Amino acid sequence: MVEQTERDQVLLKLKEAADYFVSNPKSYLLIPEIRVNIVYALPDAKDEKDVAAIPGRITSAFSRAIYCMPPAFGASDHVARVVLTAMKYNKDRRSAIDIRYYDNIVKKLDDVYIFDRRQEPLESREKEGHTMNFMVDTAFRKKGQIPTYIVDLGDIGKEPTIFILGNDPLSVVKKSLELLSFI
Template sequence: MALHLPSEIVVERFLPTARAMLATELHERGLTQQEIADRLGVTQAAVSKYVSGDPNLEPRLAEDARMQRTVERIAEGFTTGEMDDYEALSELLALVREYEDRGPICELHEEAMPELQGLGCDLCVRGQDGAVLAEQQVLESVRKAARMVADTPAVVDHIPNVGMNIGMALPDASDPLEVAAIPGRIHDLRGRVNVPSNPEFGASEHVARAILTAMAADPTRRAAVNLATSDELLDSARERGVEPLEFDAAYEDREAHLAELFEETGGVPRVIYHEGDFGIEPITYVFGETAVDAAEFVVEVVGE
């Protein structure tokens, strides 16, 4: 992991772009290069580069309307004398704070540190509180689980036509938005397991609802993986001491039926499945305490 602080993005991407845009605006308003240099705290040579037409701007910042308005406002204030350095600094700092709250700086930070993707840069905005740590742990577990299934070629034979997903819920989740999964689902791509992107909260509906129903009966069952139902898969689970539980394939009131089934059995089995119905593909769910726990069992039952 390459460690990058958000302040590095500000120094290396935001500040040069803001200075170049300001230099250009002030140049167009008739200020000399030395006057601009004195105002911006840079050398005359730097200003010359800024206004030469090749300032190496960060496009996502330079093309943002908020940046353009702020630069024009500061340039106009400097030119007319209605804005001093303190007020200009205040304008730029306000823009930085806005950009760090799920804005362009946040996007650039996520690109520099892919581990932040899916968190919306909450670590920067909210700090390292318990909620953020819980989200990080869930996302990391789903990421590891996805790598595990992607590295197991045999999994590809058990991916449903509708796609496979790996989900894990926050400890007190009550809504699919509090369950992390793989956006776009996992698919068979020319004979290999294709994980299209990093996990995000709210990326699943069916797997998420299965997890939430399971959690209502057993709060430790916070994760699940869906697979295509097959005799091979179910027999492999039985060989490992796990008796799969069959449930009704119908979508109507599925959660209520599952809740009743879990109550009758006194808990949530490791594996549940249905044999499909008209227009409904046979699906098996493997539950776990974490996404990694569920994926480990999937890798075990599908074999190498």
């Protein structure tokens, strides 16, 4: 019963954050081609099934942000791995969002780690799904903490993005929307 209540709360808070994001008329400007996902993990999350996300992600249509399905557990791999790795170092960093990369935004960020995929060892790159883990592990090693922002510079066939990490989904959404002023 307690576990189900916790799961329900995670889903509710994630839906509120997603609704807040799409309610901003300019939020579509933050959506990369790979779309946006917001994730929120259970406090004792072990794998992607313990992380809630938006199935199909948040996308844009006609200059508007939209999503089609309510949050669900196990609906993210990519951003879920970012949060799961961050939680190894800071249990409170249970939420993240990935947004479009803009030079103007990156120049204004503090508490940021910039990740260049070309620096990732070949053996790590060749493991499917390992880059996100490597990126967050490296951010922690270099910064001594999990930063609020991790910038993935992308690579050939990999779109650059900005990850915003935080304790809950509404806080990461609010941080993302604050960045609209730099576009």
